[in-house]
Amino acid sequence: MPFFGLSVYGKSFIVLSSFLCGYVAIGLYNYYFITLLKQQLSSLDSGQSQAAVENIIHAANQYTWTGGILVAVLMLLVTATSFLCVRHLVNLLIDMNSRLVNIRKCGSETAECLMVDAIPVVSKDEIGDVAHSVNDLVRYIQELSLFRRTLEGDETPGEIYNRLADVFRKRLKRDSFAIWEISDNGSAIEQIMTYPSELASETCQLNNPSACRAYRTGDSVNSGRYPGICPVFPQGDIMTHYCVPMRVDGKTLGVIQFLFIYVNSMERRERFMADINYAQQYLREALPLLYSKRLAHNLNEMATKDSLTGLYNRRFIENSITAILAGIKRRFSSLGILMCDMDYFKQVNDEHGHEAGDRVLVNLANILQNCVRSSDIVIRYGGEEFLILLIDCEKDMSIQIAEKVRASVEAAKFRYNDLVLQKTISVGISEFPSDSNQFWEAIKFADVALYQAKERGRNQVLRFSEEMWSKGSY
Numbered sequence: 440m441p442f443f444g445l446s447v448y449g450k451s452f453i454v455l456s457s458f459l460c461g462y463v464a465i466g467l468y469n470y471y472f473i474t475l476l477k478q479q480l481s482s483l484d485s486g487q488s489q490a491a492v493e494n495i496i497h498a499a500n501q502y503t504w505t506g507g508i509l510v511a512v513l514m515l516l517v518t519a520t521s522f523l524c525v526r527h528l529v530n531l532l533i534d535m536n537s538r539l540v541n542i543r544k545c546g547s548e549t550a551e552c553l554m555v556d557a558i559p560v561v562s563k564d565e566i567g568d569v570a571h572s573v574n575d576l577v578r579y580i581q582e583l584s585l586f587r588r589t590l591e592g593d594e595t596p597g598e599i600y601n602r603l604a605d606v607f608r609k610r611l612k613r614d615s616f617a618i619w620e621i622s623d624n625g626s627a628i629e630q631i632m633t634y635p636s637e638l639a640s641e642t643c644q645l646n647n648p649s650a651c652r653a654y655r656t657g658d659s660v661n662s663g664r665y666p667g668i669c670p671v672f673p674q675g676d677i678m679t680h681y682c683v684p685m686r687v688d689g690k691t692l693g694v695i696q697f698l699f700i701y702v703n704s705m706e707r708r709e710r711f712m713a714d715i716n717y718a719q720q721y722l723r724e725a726l727p728l729l730y731s732k733r734l735a736h737n738l739n740e741m742a743t744k745d746s747l748t749g750l751y752n753r754r755f756i757e758n759s760i761t762a763i764l765a766g767i768k769r770r771f772s773s774l775g776i777l778m779c780d781m782d783y784f785k786q787v788n789d790e791h792g793h794e795a796g797d798r799v800l801v802n803l804a805n806i807l808q809n810c811v812r813s814s815d816i817v818i819r820y821g822g823e824e825f826l827i828l829l830i831d832c833e834k835d836m837s838i839q840i841a842e843k844v845r846a847s848v849e850a851a852k853f854r855y856n857d858l859v860l861q862k863t864i865s866v867g868i869s870e871f872p873s874d875s876n877q878f879w880e881a882i883k884f885a886d887v888a889l890y891q892a893k894e895r896g897r898n899q900v901l902r903f904s905e906e907m908w909s910k911g912s913y
Contacts, residue, residue, distance in 0.1 A: 618696075784822075787860065795858060
């Protein structure tokens with residue numbers, strides 16, 4: 440109805456105008472009655488009968504009662520209308536309070552937050568605007584609650600970065616941004632995500648974190664307000680950038696860099712700043728979880744990676760092999776197992792010291808990684824012994840890769856200070872599940888083949904065969 444599209448002032452004006460018209464009508468009615476009464480009284484003379492006087496008095500009483508009833512009805516309408524308006528406003532406030540209380544109570548339950556209903560908007564006036572604003576606030580709190588609960592289920596910092604990127608792209612419609620991560624010791628900065636990807640080469644080129652003003656100061660950097668504020672930003676003449684440090688517990692985890700084409704427009708600048716404020720709300724929800732995920736990730740890295748070579752260690756196999764084997768079985772594929780051991784490695788430690796031995800192991804780890812695919816897994820199994828898992832290994836591929844490893848090690852020159860060493864390696868091979876459908880038994884068979892390779896003269900590759908193992912089930 441057109442009435443509901445008016446503002447509160449417009450509705451009030453119409454209601455008050457109606458009441459005023461009613462009062463004017465009553466006034467006119469009374470004026471007419473008084474005028475008529477004066478005419479009747481003026482027509483009286485001393486010869487009039489008592490009956491005529493009584494008629495005039497009766498008419499006056501009738502007019503008086505009619506006027507009183509009209510005034511009472513008008514006052515009743517005023518009271519009822521005022522009551523309905525006040526009740527509508529009070530009901531709206533009660534609804535607002537109920538929704539906000541429910542949102543506050545459901546902080547730990549995402550499903551309950553999402554079930555909080557919106558306030559019905561029945562008018563397009565200031566009261567309707569307030570209802571819209573409260574509904575927007577409720578939806579905003581619901582989005583933040585759902586976002587946080589989703590992050591809690593993520594396992595790695597990378598997943599959190601991806602969710603933040605989705606917020607920037609899909610909700611804020613920000614089509615240009617970069618995410619920078621600071622190393623735990625604060626010695627390095629890395630651009631881990633850029634959107635679009637081709638923008639990576641056009642953003643800041645940072646060799647160390649201290650070159651980043653946002654990281655160094657801990658404050659946001661806005662080139663729209665202060666052009667040229669960041670000397671390392673290469674596109675200052677055509678783009679504006681806003682850098683937000685990701686700080687939690689006094690530590691800067693990284694920097695979010697938002698970019699947009701420079702346009703001297705106050706409207707666009709205000710819109711951009713509104714988006715930045717919106718993004719910072721999501722950042723505040725994400726940063727504590729990002730910090731805890733990074734700590735957990737670092738602890739897991741320390742537990743499952745060898746500190747000397749950076750390769751996975753034996754604990755990684757124990758934690759991850761179930762998932763690896765499940766994938767192999769699901770794809771009806773094979774897992775190649777290469778057990779590698781450097782020949783006469785103890786001589787290096789005895790003759791040149793453990794530092795030289797450590798350098799040889801680090802170089803050997805690099806050689807092994809360069810010989811396999813990125814999907815394969817190289818593990819320091821213990822001492823100078825390394826294990827290589829070839830995922831989805833095709834027929835004869837294990838022997839080819841093992842021979843490549845042997846030849847690469849034989850051709851390599853291991854350098855330590857002025858010392859140059861040449862070493863060889865022996866490799867034992869088995870495959871899962873063709874040699875054994877038990878993983879640890881297949882590992883044992885690769886180790887048996889390695890032992891046979893050592894016995895047969897070293898610097899060679901040997902594939903496991905049944906005659907090498909006569910002890911029954913492992």
